[in-house]
Amino acid sequence: DVKVTQSSRYLVKRTGEKVFLECVQDMDHENMFWYRQDPGLGLRLIYFSYDVKMKEKGDIPEGYSVSREKKERFSLILESASTNQTSMYLCASSYDRDPRREQYFGPGTRLTVT
């Protein structure tokens, strides 16, 4: 079974802090994704990566950056956290860039910025 793990289930940070969210998948998937989930808005794509050191902006990249130094690990960075970044963050992976591929999700990190 594919396993996607995220470093924290719950995180509380202060405004202006730098925040790192880590995601690891154990099935050698090429694609990895970061989403944020807010009530009534569904899932919105922040960034995705289809290979090591490669990244593509999603729909809402502002205020975020990502890093993929190893195939299994995809990090989301909030350079200077703000209260409007309080949300549920979901990491996902998929086998490759085929649009038929399903995505596998981690349990999510609920981030609160105060």
Add this chain to the structure above:
Amino acid sequence: AQKVTQAQTEISVVEKEDVTLDCVYETRDTTYYLFWYKQPPSGELVFLIRRNSFDEQNEISGRYSWNFQKSTSSFNFTITASQVVDSAVYFCALSEAKDSNYQLIWGAGTKLIIKP
């Protein structure tokens, strides 16, 4: 532009009732894929089904069934004899084959509450 609409924000039924979750999509592509995912209270989204645009056969898996109709651009999901464990948020999503950097276009989700 692509779009997925799940008009039902929340549905509440009593256990053993049948319930249908609606999904309407918009796309200009002729080749596309539709998905349903389940997000239980634990938070982890789980893939349920994928449908290709060129295959309109309905699918049944136990108490779950999916009705894909290209004529109305809908991909509805029915749970028969619902159970409390079906309580979750359900998402419908669309991907297109237009380029290799595919993205899933997500609906807003429908929260399903099954009362005992």
